[in-house]
Amino acid sequence: MGYTCTLVYNFSLLPSRLATSTFQNARVLNLEAVQREEISRPLVTMSQIRIPHVLTVAGSDSGAGAGIQADLKACAARGVYCSTVITAVTAQNTVGVQGVNIVPEDFVREQLGSVLSDMHPDVVKTGMLPSTGIVKILSQSLREFPVRALVVDPVMVSTSGDVLAGPSILDSFREELLPMADIVTPNLKEASALLGGIPLETVADMRSAAKSIHDIGARNVLVKGGDLAASSDAVDVLFDGKDFYEFRSSRIKTRNTHGTGCTLASSIAAELARGSSLFFAVKTAKRYVETALDYSKDILIGNGCQGPFDHMMKLKNNDMKLSGHRPFDPNDLLLYAVTDPRMNKKWGRSITDAVKAAVEGGATIVQLREKDADTRDFLEAAKSCLEICRRHGVPLLINDRADIALACDADGVHVGQSDMPARVVRTLLGPDKIIGVSCKTPKQAQVAWIEGADYIGCGGVYPTNTKENNITVGLDGLKNVCLASKLPVVAIGGIGISNAQPVMELGVPSLKGVAVVSALFDRESVLRETQNLRRVLLDSITTATAK
Numbered sequence: 001m002g003y004t005c006t007l008v009y010n011f012s013l014l015p016s017r018l019a020t021s022t023f024q025n026a027r028v029l030n031l032e033a034v035q036r037e038e039i040s041r042p043l044v045t046m047s048q049i050r051i052p053h054v055l056t057v058a059g060s061d062s063g064a065g066a067g068i069q070a071d072l073k074a075c076a077a078r079g080v081y082c083s084t085v086i087t088a089v090t091a092q093n094t095v096g097v098q099g100v101n102i103v104p105e106d107f108v109r110e111q112l113g114s115v116l117s118d119m120h121p122d123v124v125k126t127g128m129l130p131s132t133g134i135v136k137i138l139s140q141s142l143r144e145f146p147v148r149a150l151v152v153d154p155v156m157v158s159t160s161g162d163v164l165a166g167p168s169i170l171d172s173f174r175e176e177l178l179p180m181a182d183i184v185t186p187n188l189k190e191a192s193a194l195l196g197g198i199p200l201e202t203v204a205d206m207r208s209a210a211k212s213i214h215d216i217g218a219r220n221v222l223v224k225g226g227d228l229a230a231s232s233d234a235v236d237v238l239f240d241g242k243d244f245y246e247f248r249s250s251r252i253k254t255r256n257t258h259g260t261g262c263t264l265a266s267s268i269a270a271e272l273a274r275g276s277s278l279f280f281a282v283k284t285a286k287r288y289v290e291t292a293l294d295y296s297k298d299i300l301i302g303n304g305c306q307g308p309f310d311h312m313m314k315l316k317n318n319d320m321k322l323s324g325h326r327p328f329d330p331n332d333l334l335l336y337a338v339t340d341p342r343m344n345k346k347w348g349r350s351i352t353d354a355v356k357a358a359v360e361g362g363a364t365i366v367q368l369r370e371k372d373a374d375t376r377d378f379l380e381a382a383k384s385c386l387e388i389c390r391r392h393g394v395p396l397l398i399n400d401r402a403d404i405a406l407a408c409d410a411d412g413v414h415v416g417q418s419d420m421p422a423r424v425v426r427t428l429l430g431p432d433k434i435i436g437v438s439c440k441t442p443k444q445a446q447v448a449w450i451e452g453a454d455y456i457g458c459g460g461v462y463p464t465n466t467k468e469n470n471i472t473v474g475l476d477g478l479k480n481v482c483l484a485s486k487l488p489v490v491a492i493g494g495i496g497i498s499n500a501q502p503v504m505e506l507g508v509p510s511l512k513g514v515a516v517v518s519a520l521f522d523r524e525s526v527l528r529e530t531q532n533l534r535r536v537l538l539d540s541i542t543t544a545t546a547k
């Protein structure tokens, strides 16, 4: 590990790479402007960093639940680079393994040479090694190019019961690989096979098997109990030559356990590559598998009885079908409702009642602005508001609190000039979420665009008492910002039914709508006020297009 050389990095290119796919035009414009050098281009020098690297030597699973594909996903999820030497290609799905095509030995050697001689992985993890010849080639290559640690998952039979490496492999495992291994991770069947077929039925059996396999030569042995019958938890036993450790997690009730073994071994390898101790690596990897299974327990991929799971733990939140979730549309800014806790208190409304009325009245986007709420109460309120908004296909944003947005999977975050920078919020929230920034000047609008925001809020347009000491920019200031902004703009500050029309008729294409607080929420009927304002806005759009 260490610093190897220096490169010059152009940060102004970052936003174009991070720009959301939902606002394609912004991305194109952004690049063009960079090419025309309209933007100041701060050049920053950074040292290149060597990142932790695992090489997996394993078989491909066409269903992508196990094998190479599981290893890649597990390493990616754990923030570690993963290179791949493929030993066999399997035709495999959630039903079982339909075919195996072993990669010629010379070509396995060539792949190993390519990666080991150039890329210097920290840790090698092995999975399916389908022939004695391949095991021999691997051990030769590792002697030629030693690595910091070797994790051996002695894959023999898939969870579906199909043979991936026959019993002929056992001798070469015992003689060639185990003596080089820092840790070997057999499941019950594999541990039994390595020990000549002894039955393993209890945790006590697992302990004595771990000890016997240690005697064969592996420095540490982890016997996995995923398949331990009649066990209400998932117990794995580690023996380090001196002590036994039991790692227990809850047993997740799910069909989606295909690839757990590969994932556990590559996560152990990933943690070792990151510099963890072996004990900590096993503990973290086991916790990761348990969490990923829990996240994925209800996902449905394939019709067989062994489903894959979601290594990135994202699919659970992927409720596109429920929400009609769609990319950000600048026209969503038309009637932008911003909640206010004081007004809700004054009128005796809960935040959810307020949001429900605004959405039913025709608000096109909602922002929860709860400056003083307790975090836990705010999160609960945000979750129920999100349900309401999703039902109506209306995006829900959170003011300032990226943590709340992440915790409830809201559609985005709106930040002010003294909040977290948009660039940091984008890194936290990822490319799909909506990010808005409050801007008063063309310069701030420019920065928001560079930092990867999706829209800007500009104001106060009219004087207001919602925000103390807020400078009013007026219609002229708004127009200036809109003309300079490459992002869509929503106008904010003292706007209501009586004065929305001149705002909407400013005649600048980037101005997409108005954001309102008091005009909706400091009123007796939020529903009626929203309906009325919506009518005014739609009328002024019709007038503007007729002109």
Ligand SMILES: Nc1ncnc2c1ncn2[C@@H]1O[C@H](COP(=O)(O)OP(=O)(O)O)[C@@H](O)[C@H]1O
Residues within 6 Å of the ligand: 159, 186, 187, 188, 224, 225, 226, 227, 234, 235, 236, 249, 250, 251, 252, 253, 254, 257, 259, 260, 261, 262, 264, 286, 289, 290, 293
């Ligand atoms: N249903 C489950 N709930 C929680 N953890 C599980 C479950 N099934 C397997 N595991 C864990 O997944 C890892 C892989 O175990 P196992 O399924 O026994 O290996 P293999 O996939 O090689 O057969 C182990 O840490 C095991 O405890």
Ligand SMILES: Cc1ncc(COP(=O)(O)O)c(N)n1
Residues within 6 Å of the ligand: 058, 059, 060, 061, 066, 067, 068, 090, 092, 127, 128, 155, 157, 158, 159, 160, 164, 257, 258, 259, 260, 261, 262
């Ligand atoms: C290519 C390949 N490698 C390994 C496994 C074992 O995974 P599991 O025990 O979860 O079926 C597999 N099924 N396929």
Ligand SMILES: [Mg+2]
Residues within 6 Å of the ligand: 159, 226, 257, 258, 259, 260, 261
């Ligand atoms: Mg399994």
